[in-house]
Amino acid sequence: MLITEDLLIGYGRKNTEYAPLLPPINLHIAQGTICGLIGANGTGKTTLLRTIAGYLKPLGGIIKLGDKQLNNLIPSERAKNISVVLTDRIEDPFLKVRDVVVMGRHPYTGFLGKLRQADEPIIDESIHQTGISHLQHKRMAEISDGERQKVMIAKALAQDTPLILLDEPAAYLDYPSRMELMKLLQKLSRKHGKTILISSHDLEILVRKADYLWLLGSGRAAVEGMPEHLILNGSVSSYFGSESLFFESLTGQASFSDQADAVYVSADKYSALWIRNALVRKGFRLSDHSTSLIHVEYQNNTYVIKNEQHTVHQTDSLSGMLDALSGIIH
Amino acid sequence: MKITASLTSLFTLLILVLAGLFFLNLVSGSVLIPVREVIPVLFGSEYGISDAHYAIIREFRLNQALTALVSGAGLAVAGLLMQTIFRNPLADPSILGISSGASLGVALLMMFTGTTSGQFFLQNGFWGSLGISAAASAGAFAVLLIILLVSRHIGNMISILIIGLMISYIGGALTGLIKYYSQKDDIYAFVLWGMGSFSNVDSQTILYLMLIILLALVAAFLLVKPLNLLLLGERYAFALGSHVRRNQWFALLIGGLLTAVITAFAGPIAFIGLAVPHMARNLFRSSDHRILMPATIITGASLALFCNWLARLPGFDGSLPINAITSLIGAPMVIWIIVSRRRFYSENS
Numbered sequence: 037m038l039i040t041e042d043l044l045i046g047y048g049r050k051n052t053e054y055a056p057l058l059p060p061i062n063l064h065i066a067q068g069t070i071c072g073l074i075g076a077n078g079t080g081k082t083t084l085l086r087t088i089a090g091y092l093k094p095l096g097g098i099i100k101l102g103d104k105q106l107n108n109l110i111p112s113e114r115a116k117n118i119s120v121v122l123t124d125r126i127e128d129p130f131l132k133v134r135d136v137v138v139m140g141r142h143p144y145t146g147f148l149g150k151l152r153q154a155d156e157p158i159i160d161e162s163i164h165q166t167g168i169s170h171l172q173h174k175r176m177a178e179i180s181d182g183e184r185q186k187v188m189i190a191k192a193l194a195q196d197t198p199l200i201l202l203d204e205p206a207a208y209l210d211y212p213s214r215m216e217l218m219k220l221l222q223k224l225s226r227k228h229g230k231t232i233l234i235s236s237h238d239l240e241i242l243v244r245k246a247d248y249l250w251l252l253g254s255g256r257a258a259v260e261g262m263p264e265h266l267i268l269n270g271s272v273s274s275y276f277g278s279e280s281l282f283f284e285s286l287t288g289q290a291s292f293s294d295q296a297d298a299v300y301v302s303a304d305k306y307s308a309l310w311i312r313n314a315l316v317r318k319g320f321r322l323s324d325h326s327t328s329l330i331h332v333e334y335q336n337n338t339y340v341i342k343n344e345q346h347t348v349h350q351t352d353s354l355s356g357m358l359d360a361l362s363g364i365i366h
Numbered sequence: 367m368k369i370t371a372s373l374t375s376l377f378t379l380l381i382l383v384l385a386g387l388f389f390l391n392l393v394s395g396s397v398l399i400p401v402r403e404v405i406p407v408l409f410g411s412e413y414g415i416s417d418a419h420y421a422i423i424r425e426f427r428l429n430q431a432l433t434a435l436v437s438g439a440g441l442a443v444a445g446l447l448m449q450t451i452f453r454n455p456l457a458d459p460s461i462l463g464i465s466s467g468a469s470l471g472v473a474l475l476m477m478f479t480g481t482t483s484g485q486f487f488l489q490n491g492f493w494g495s496l497g498i499s500a501a502a503s504a505g506a507f508a509v510l511l512i513i514l515l516v517s518r519h520i521g522n523m524i525s526i527l528i529i530g531l532m533i534s535y536i537g538g539a540l541t542g543l544i545k546y547y548s549q550k551d552d553i554y555a556f557v558l559w560g561m562g563s564f565s566n567v568d569s570q571t572i573l574y575l576m577l578i579i580l581l582a583l584v585a586a587f588l589l590v591k592p593l594n595l596l597l598l599g600e601r602y603a604f605a606l607g608s609h610v611r612r613n614q615w616f617a618l619l620i621g622g623l624l625t626a627v628i629t630a631f632a633g634p635i636a637f638i639g640l641a642v643p644h645m646a647r648n649l650f651r652s653s654d655h656r657i658l659m660p661a662t663i664i665t666g667a668s669l670a671l672f673c674n675w676l677a678r679l680p681g682f683d684g685s686l687p688i689n690a691i692t693s694l695i696g697a698p699m700v701i702w703i704i705v706s707r708r709r710f711y712s713e714n715s
Contacts, residue, residue, distance in 0.1 A: 090604075115605065116607075120601070120605040128653045130651055135654070142595060149591035
């Protein structure tokens with residue numbers, strides 16, 4: 037679990053104090069989940085990410101990963117806890133894909149960087165997980181942007197850190213590559229328990245695929261929550277002001293099922309959309325018949341779960357509703 | 367890195383070429399001395415060898431070949447260090463202004479001790495060459511010191527690159543001013559120094575030169591891992607636990623030291639530092655510094671020996687200026703390498 041406590045970020049020098057970019061930041065990410073860091077340009081996304089990565093010193097407050105305080109770690113220890121995927125291009129003409137993944141093991145190698153026997157299987161596994169086995173002997177200059185991003189993720193996997201930070205990973209990618217990238221990250225968080233923080237201004241894809249969002253607005257206190265929760269309570273439109281842009285694109289995305297465990301959502305059209313989005317991501321099946329056994333009703337910011345007409349759970353929290361629902365169904 | 371058969375055979379081949387060129391330098395020159403005489407002389411045997419031949423080899427050719435060997439190796443490694451830490455394929459040892467500092471030192475010495483100021487005693491002979499080495503060292507180390515101090519405060523490599531270039535211009539301008547007020551003879555002596563030569567080092571000094579360069583090369587070897595990480599860029603290197611600033615500073619120190627020492631004794635030798643790392647990369651098709659470090663050492667030593675041999679080919683009057691030869695060979699080589707790799711550079715720029 038990553039936690040920031042009263043974290044102040046910004047650019048400061050030894051002798052001069054600069055005002056922090058944002059009010060004290062108190063956010064967290066649960067272990068094994070994907071968190072999107074979003075906000076308009078200039079709100080401090082990159083600064084926050086770089087502060088967590090250790091490139092910038094916090095102006096105040098602390099960052100904790102589990103019980104470790106990240107901002108106090110020596111470089112070699114930090115490299116065993118945080119890995120990064122950046123937009124930086126690798127310009128070397130001879131470096132091969134596998135060479136780059138191998139570099140991920142360097143926090144664990146000795147003085148001259150000689151690999152131990154135990155390192156090879158980890159490198160192979162990282163290459164396999166990211167689906168780049170067929171590329172491993174190609175030069176970095178010969179592969180596409182989407183492939184390059186996967187190579188850098190493979191490097192981060194080889195680094196074997198609980199936390200992976202990605203800075204604008206979709207910057208050079210087309211839509212299918214972005215979806216593929218998010219699917220890969222989802223697998224890494226679910227299967228391998230990686231905690232993943234992605235900074236991006238690509239709201240649409242994060243709303244669909246991130247488990248959690250950190251929302252930054254310039255000069256305002258940062259907020260956090262499940263994407264649909266932040267949309268339904270109006271945070272996204274107040275911080276970002278553009279959710280209507282992809283409202284349309286989401287209509288009709290959900291496919292419905294007639295099976296017994298399918299959930300019927302009863303709410304106004306706009307809210308129902310987002311609740312369905314959350315249900316689909318969590319692996320629930322949706323029903324479009326009100327005859328379905330399980331109903332989720334949403335009214336006045338309250339979720340009511342009904343099983344065969346009987347109210348079985350009532351909550352005002354989206355994640356609380358989802359937890360209760362999975363208790364009922366699974 | 368796996369030690370493959372092709373890697374081993376390529377290194378073996380390079381070492382054989384190096385050994386061949388070393389002997390060629392001892393054998394050939396204004397007088398041809400057969401190999402069967404050269405080998406015993408190397409082991410100190412005078413038996414059956416004319417005094418003249420013995421003296422030529424022991425007093426001149428051996429020193430010269432060894433100077434070329436260690437200078438070539440040292441400059442090539444300095445060039446490799448600069449290209450990696452500045453992430454610039456055109457970086458070379460002179461980029462920090464160290465050679466221009468050395469030139470300024472020598473220009474000052476020639477002006478104040480030469481015919482311009484009415485003094486003649488430092489132009490020639492032992493004291494002359496020692497004085498020139500001392501002046502070149504003073505200039506080179508003064509610039510190196512400035513660069514190292516500045517780089518402790520400015521971490522940004524691009525800024526250091528620009529500062530180095532500006533120091534070069536300032537040094538060049540001051541040297542120009544001094545030349546403007548100097549006498550013809552002094553200017554001629556200065557131009558000769560600027561052409562570079564591997565023949566100014568005596569049997570005593572070569573031992574010190576070899577020792578210093580050997581130590582610097584060993585130190586450079588210790589940087590192979592951080593240099594490899596830098597291939598991914600400073601930020602990835604940092605995230606992989608490297609002390610990026612500290613390692614860049616050490617690389618500057620080692621590269622600068624090599625350049626300063628070699629320039630002090632051999633003059634400003636052009637293009638070896640620029641061309642050899644590219645040759646090594648192309649030859650081994652690799653950017654791994656564990657391969658490149660020995661590869662640049664051997665290739666650099668070989669290229670310097672080859673140029674020295676070419677400069678002293680019989681038929682030329684005396685010997686040609688070494689700097690002209692290294693440039694004439696190095697420059698087309700760099701063009702060829704860059705053109706043949708154009709695809710990679712243009713794709714990534």
